[in-house]
Amino acid sequence: MDISSLIDSLHPLEVKVLSTFGSKPSAVLRTEQLSQSTGLEPSQLSMAIEWLLAKSLLAVDTETVTPNVSLTKIGELYFEKYSPIERVLSAARDAAKTGKRLTIQDIQSREGLEPEDVSGAIGRLKKEGALLIIQGGCVEATGRPSQTAEAMRGLLQQLRGAQRDLQAFPKAQQQVIQDHSVKRGNAREPFRIDDRVTRSFKLSVAGIEAAQQLSRQGTAAEVSQLTPELLKDGSWRTKRFRKYTISLRAPRIAPGKRHPYREFLDTVKTKLVSMGFQEMRGSLVETEFWNMDALFMPQFHPARDIHDVYFVKEPTHASSIEEPFLSRVAQAHQRGGETGSTGWNYLFNAERACRLVLRSQGTAVSAHTLAAQPDVPGKYFSIARCFRYDQVDATHATDFFQIEGIVLGEDINFRTLLGLLNLFAREVAQAKEVKFLPAYFPFTEPSVELHVRHPKLGWMELGGAGLLRSEVTIPLGVSVPVIAWGLGLDRMAMVALGIHDIRELFTDNLDLIRSTRGAS
């Protein structure tokens, strides 16, 4: 890195420390001096020093280690209430004055001292000849002075709230401090000795160069933001713009965005329109007539059970069903009517036809279209919300989209049905391999299941289709052959969106919605 880009990368704290050396690049400065001249907090200064050392712009000139004495919590307590040794000696002297016998236990209980503190003090005083232990465990002051006891008071006073270099004390006091300082396993002592490192620093060759460069640059003020004012008066020319660390992570934003599942459905919608399909819309609430009867599902069909369809509570029935559709469909069910069919051979219940349900299949939308004089040839689709009476789990939703439609035309037959399914396979699933399996739907004959080899999923069912039965088309007024088709794309959508539970298509987790990339 050349020196100028090195300088650009410096943190303001580092710049401050380097600039301190600016005028006298060969100076040796101690930490305290740096602290004074930069005015930085100790923690900021030490950060800056460490960074500069790491970049080899700064070097340690000298490093000295000095033992430093300070008071511990115990020491402060002794200052207030006298140390055990002082208190034992004074108790012994008081006893000597009054001629009373003083046992070790007496000292302990009277002074409220720990036994180990008392015995330590007595041991020391005895060694120094200030105390004697006589018969019966009594102590007796000899009248001689105790060096320790005398030194203790002075030391506690001098060290209160301050730190001192150990070596600044006379030898004898040093000894007392050593003997009464915190050591491993002995925390109850008044003094602590710490090694204090003092360092002095000087600039390295590169550091000198950097400091000189900085002092030259000092004339151009650094700004962080280009402002309209700077542009207006042209003063940006004399400014330096602080360089950014552009490798940092960008702050997060939440863009306006389509929902990923809706985006997928939009793609499908566009594909269908591009293939010549017109969109149909329908009602969420349907009559059983349009939802089932018109689709030639007999009224006794097991899928019309209370356990398969949601019924509407109020009103329960539509006021009427449009004629001539009601009569024609009823005839088709009963005896076939004009459809060439034998019919289901049961008594059609017109009341039942009026029963209101939540639309359970998108084909209901197609049924309405058939009855409304559709274009021939014509292609139609709907992406219809449907409702099934199902327990909700990872693969079953009670509320879902069905993609379905119809194709009408004189050229419609079984082979063009297969051709249309081929087109869907290629355009919607990007599948090159298809399989057609016989299938059953109440409203189509023949019926086909379309299986495709999906590029990611392997063989999967893509949809179902068939030629609408005459029992469906003729009562609704359509005389040309009609394909009815439906596509099951939720599995494809789930793969495209990277989810495994169908409920997540309608998730309430905003983070998930925001972070899903969507179908590509």
Next chain:
Amino acid sequence: MPTITIFKQDLEGLLTGPGEARQLLTMEQLEESLMLVKGELKGQNPDTGELRIELQDSNRPDLWCCEGIARQIRLKRQGSHVKYNFLTTPRKPAKRLDVAPGLEGVRPYIAACTATGYRVTQEGLTQLIQTQEKLAEMFGRKRRTVSIGLYRLAAIEFPVAYDLVKPDEATFTPLGMDTVMTLGEMLLVHPKGLEFGGILAGQNRLPYLRDAKNQALSFPPIINSREVGEVLVGDDAFFVEVTGTDLSMVVLTLNIFAANLADRGAVIEPIEVRYPYKTALGKAVITPQDLGKSQKLPVSTIEQALGQELDAHDVAKALTAYGYQVTTSGKGLRVMPPFYRQDLMHAMDIVEDVAISRGYSDFLPVMPSQFTVGGLSRIEEFSDRIRALMVGMGFQEIISNILGSPQDLRDAMRLEGTEWGKLVEVDNVMSQNFSALRQWMLPSLLRIETASNRAFYPHRLFEAGEVARPDPTQSVGSRTVTLLGGMIAHADAHFSEAHSCLDTLFYYVNQAYSLEPIQHPSFLDGRVGGIVSGGIQVGVIGELHPEVLERWQIGVPAVAFEIDLTELAERA
């Protein structure tokens, strides 16, 4: 549709005649063959040979059993139908079954036969019982229209009587019990009585089957007698009867049973049923009986439907290999369906069988060639424009269930008892969570907000979608309307923020609007407005009421608006 459990070795055994060597199938061959029966392999256990197969065709009860599946595959492999001699027995049946007067108002029809010479194995018995259950459950609508009884023939003395008795007039020990009880008691205490008793609700006399010695056989459609109505492994002579309310379904069901037992090697002996009342088949009905009618069909009908030129001979061959009896004359066909099928309602049903028999892969797909113009509905186009504008204003689109709960849609919005709180509700509720259609969009947006207090703010959400609004002027009692709902939630969310967005939308769709102060319990009083355009209210905007936020456990202020896109699209 029914899913049945069969065993591969049993199926293979049935592919050839009784006593012949099994014809082994690879799994590929099996899956290929299942196309003939619209069957899908749902599961298998290679160790036991167990196969779980779903049969799609709800009109082909003959296929809901191992014998039926095997029969369809065998036909295709052998190319021709199997002869069932019992259908053409010329002499009058030796055994008789008498129907009592009065049954026409209770459970009018019965069909019966005997089967001898097939010693039932464990596997065979399991299959018989499964078929009995599936047919009664799904074809017989939970025994209402059809139910089936199987008995040990040896103990029965003919003629059998299908009687009508008072609930305490007949007694026997039912299957699954140790004590003798009356029919009335069976309805009250027997599990089957409790399950199926509803079928006989309101009847003061009940169906009862007994033999010539007055020995009880069963109480149709509830339960068999324990003495003669329990078939065991090793039995080789059976009496089979089917009762019900639809004569052709009753006969068909017996036909299927007769075919199944014959396929397993039993000799079927028909029984004559004598009615005291008229039936569609007369007063004396011999069962099993082929009720099929032959029909004429020009080859051209099939060609047109399939989009392929076909030779009459090829069509005949395909249909024969699917079980039909076919005669051809030039370009005309006369076809007769097999006696175990009654699902042919229309020529197209036969067309499909031709296609299935030949195999769908035999037909080359052709692209529909006629030109059509594609396009979106007006409302979808309009809604797409609005969505793009919302995205441009920084809103995240969401998508929600339309089915919700009255609690969320109404109560949590403080709308109980108001016009805004009216809902399209579900009658047969499975879960409160899915018991009403949303009548407006805001609860959908709040649902996301409630769950997303850890997603970083601001939250700007929208959904354009359908709701159902109760409307007595509509035939179905409600109108499906497409709405736009938008919501902004963050610590400083403010009315004017939402107002700006609303204003922008109306500017770009080039429509005029004004805000008029209204009272709406979901919003703070004085901070809510009706959006009026073209003289009618097309939406609402406001700051959500703190109590609403509290009920939804939302900890930040939220402002929201809603517009009726259906209304605006019609004018755009």
